[in-house]
Amino acid sequence: AQTVTQSQPEMSVQEAETVTLSCTYDTSESDYYLFWYKQPPSRQMILVIRQEAYKQQNATENRFSVNFQKAAKSFSLKISDSQLGDAAMYFCAYRRYGNKLVFGAGTILRVKS
Amino acid sequence: KAGVTQTPRYLIKTRGQQVTLSCSPISGHRSVSWYQQTPGQGLQFLFEYFSETQRNKGNFPGRFSGRQFSNSRSEMNVSTLELGDSALYLCASSLVQGSDTNEQFFGPGTRLTVL
Numbered sequence: 001a002q003t004v005t006q007s008q009p010e011m012s013v014q015e016a017e018t019v020t021l022s023c024t025y026d027t028s029e030s031d032y033y034l035f036w037y038k039q040p041p042s043r044q045m046i047l048v049i050r051q052e053a054y055k056q057q058n059a060t061e062n063r064f065s066v067n068f069q070k071a072a073k074s075f076s077l078k079i080s081d082s083q084l085g086d087a088a089m090y091f092c093a094y095r096r097y098g099n100k101l102v103f104g105a106g107t108i109l110r111v112k113s
Numbered sequence: 114k115a116g117v118t119q120t121p122r123y124l125i126k127t128r129g130q131q132v133t134l135s136c137s138p139i140s141g142h143r144s145v146s147w148y149q150q151t152p153g154q155g156l157q158f159l160f161e162y163f164s165e166t167q168r169n170k171g172n173f174p175g176r177f178s179g180r181q182f183s184n185s186r187s188e189m190n191v192s193t194l195e196l197g198d199s200a201l202y203l204c205a206s207s208l209v210q211g212s213d214t215n216e217q218f219f220g221p222g223t224r225l226t227v228l
Contacts, residue, residue, distance in 0.1 A: 043222050
């Protein structure tokens with residue numbers, strides 16, 4: 001079974017600084033999708049960024065970018081120019097078939113002003 | 114376009130009772146997935162429905178069931194509630210099932226407390 005591991009239960013970053021959240025996963029498949037989701041205190045989960053495993057280029061979405069290392073099964077999220085609104089729980093997730101997402105345990109990100 | 118709606122938002126039940134939660138997907142979306150979120154177990158996949166058929170199921174006991182209607186609205190039911198069923202239940206909708214560009218949109222969740 002696929003598993004997703006987020007080894008950082010909590011991270012802190014100063015406003016305007018850069019932070020990297022770690023994620024590793026275990027799968028025997030070669031085609032899959034990886035995601036980072038953000039869950040603010042209001043609880044509405046939103047998609048931050050996605051990566052298709054067949055694409056070598058790392059995905060970027062404005063201040064958010066990933067470092068996808070397929071061989072190492074690593075998928076980290078970098079947030080640049082951190083803002084107060086970035087404070088949330090961040091989940092790394094894996095998807096193979098259908099719409100079943102396998103989530104990591106999450107990382108709480110705190111942003112200090 | 115309205116987002117995913119879940120009703121009720123909060124629910125308190127007692128052990129042994131049953132409960133039904135509802136999810137209305139974004140208009141035009143045909144796939145609905147359900148997740149249970151607890152502090153101890155994190156986010157776990159319950160099941161997925163597409164075109165009124167269950168397409169995928171997680172490792173939950175038979176007390177957890179669901180269905181999808183012809184308008185894509187979905188309900189999940191938990192019978193014989195246990196204290197451990199206390200959780201935030203999230204619903205996610207998507208246009209199709211698992212395509213390359215498919216994005217899942219989550220609802221605000223239903224907070225179930227079992228006393």
